């Protein structure tokens with residue numbers, strides 16, 4: 001019985017009588033995480049963000065191509081401005097996409 005709960009990832013062998021797959025309940029785990037976000041750019045001591053370093057710039061964008069907000073990444077205001085500029089520059093140069101379709 002306990003094993004049945006553990007193998008939630010592979011429901012192929014689950015019997016029909018068992019309760020249907022419940023959605024994951026992440027809110028049950030931990031409501032708050034008191035970890036302080038640190039600016040990635042400040043932490044790595046990069047003085048100015050280069051648009052040519054697109055792999056770094058890309059890490060601040062979503063999979064769909066959107067720029068991630070400061071609220072999510074924890075970058076400081078100064079560096080968020082630089083990141084925004086770099087992403088927009090890369091988009092114009094077709095290094096980064098403006099948007100990608102959702103899967």
Ligand SMILES: [Zn+2]
Pocket residue numbers: 039040041042043075076077078079
């Ligand atoms: Zn910073």
